[in-house]
Amino acid sequence: MSELRKQIFGDSFFRPLITHLTDAYPKFDGERFLSLVQDTDWEERELKQRVRHVSGVLRKTLPDSYEEAIEVLMEIAPLGSGLAYITFPDFVEVYGQEHWDVSIRALERFTPYSTSEFAVRPFIERDQPRMMAQMLKWASHSNEHVRRLASEGCRPRLPWAMALRELKRNPEPILPILELLKEDDSLYVRKSVANNINDITKDHPALVRQLSTAWIGRHPHTDWIIRHGARTLLKRGDEEMLQLFGYKGHLPxxxxxxxxxxxxxxxxxxxxxxxxxxxxxxxxxxxxxxxxxxxxxxxxxxxxxxxxxxxxxxxxxxxxxxxxxxxxxxxxxxxxxxxxxxxxxxxxxxxxxxxxxxxxx
Known part of the structure; x- marks a missing residue:
């Protein structure tokens, strides 16, 4: 990740954050928080390292109880948005796996203001049936950001994230989520569905061919998803997928x-x-x-x-x-x-x- 992107963690992020945290939790020591964040190694840390470091400092400066700490973060979540606020879902990823119910509620709360797509993945790895059932519920949510989380969070090969080994091996549990989202009104959601399908093509091209054949021609949104999701197969010159989209072979x-x-x-x-x-x-x-x-x-x-x-x-x-x-x-x-x-x-x-x-x- 670029040098520029890690600079999102500057005064324009920290000063409002400290103000919001202090309003929600009067015992919050903003100066201590800032001094712990900007330690001697701060300048050397890359973006992901900075995210994890800030999460750790929040753990030291918020209430000792995880449940109380996460309530503070959920209260202030709507007051800030952007990539830097990915520290909130990262806090859940690192410290919340033993507190399932409150953590899932927090991830849903945080994702419209940054994204919880990375933080959900350890929960999937820990208990895939339980978490995929939650993702299926999110796929019917009224908020497009939460619906996108349902798809983006379970992509088998999400860039910059841990791979989901079991879903790479068997992506069948993903399909009910994609089925619910295949005609979604939000382009933001449809792009995620297409990217999830493209991930699946890397390991299970036959499944994507089968899915595409079943879906094609039902709805313009779905057709767009299939075409974008099949881009790797099209680049490979996959004859079945080319024919599905009307490209003839062996032309003059x-x-x-x-x-x-x-x-x-x-x-x-x-x-x-x-x-x-x-x-x-x-x-x-x-x-x-x-x-x-x-x-x-x-x-x-x-x-x-x-x-x-x-x-x-x-x-x-x-x-x-x-x-x-x-x-x-x-x-x-x-x-x-x-x-x-x-x-x-x-x-x-x-x-x-x-x-x-x-x-x-």
Whole structure:
């Protein structure tokens, strides 16, 4: 997580928090709280470490009784919102697992103001049947944030979170929750349902194919969820999923004249490329056009990353397509020198490729 994001824990967060805590719990010692938070290691801590550290300091400065401490946090929860307030559900995650009922009530209370998606996961690991029954109740909640928690919290592979081992192995307990949410009016909720389905595709693609076939065509919201949730399978060129969304295979369509703007590229520069889509059919065809980049890895091998370029009807004849791709280091990707391959894909089929050399300096 970025250096910038950890700076959310500044005076703009701590000063109002201390005021709210003191109003709700007059014995709260704000100066002691701040001195304990901003200890000698504070500047070195990353975002998640800061969250956990603040939770620990709250435990030292709120009432000794967990139930009393959590009531204070629940009272002030509506007075602040944003990522920094994830410390409240983190407090529950760390100190509340032996206090099930009050902790579940607190997680529901906190999630509209930050998110409890990470904090629910140890509860799922601890007692999956009990917690998944709670998530199913949340899926019918009137608040979209709580409904989203029902889906997001049980994603088998939620980024930045612990994996849910049993749900990776068998995601069946998730399906009743997704079923309740598959036509949800909130895009915020629908995105979570789609991301949950996409997680499931990593381990159980056949289940997602079955689910998608059963759901398709019932409601526009559901169709959007399926399409977004199946994005990994579509990128893999899964024939069954491509056909489900109306993409035909083995069409009289090919790619010509793939041209790169450079044979050699320096890290930080942009590569421009163009090509022609040639539709030899007598009618328009629905085409999913993607391009791939085979990035050189540290060991010299290459790893393919695909990017969607267009998804539409292409008229008979030739259509020129152009695109640029920047090559710079990211938190999620470090580049290595060597021959990279650019490829063009049509409805899951690799049609043409070209190579260039990436140099670091």
């Amino acid at each position: 369509v090919h790619v010509e004249e793939l041209e790169l703007s450079a044979d050699k590229l320096l890290l930080g520069e942009r590569l421009r490329f163009q090509f022609n889509i040639v539709n030899e059919s007598i009618e328009s065809e629905k085409l999913r056009i993607e391009y791939g980049v085979e990035y050189v890895k540290a060991n010299g091998s290459r790893s393919l990353k695909k990017f969607q370029l267009s998804d539409k009807l292409y008229l008979p004849g030739r259509t020129k397509v152009t695109r640029e791709q920047e090559f710079r280091d990211l938190s999620t990707r470090k580049h290595h020198a060597g021959e990279h391959i650019v490829s063009v894909w049509v409805n899951g089929e690799r049609k043409q490729e070209a190579a260039f050399m990436l140099e670091l300096d």
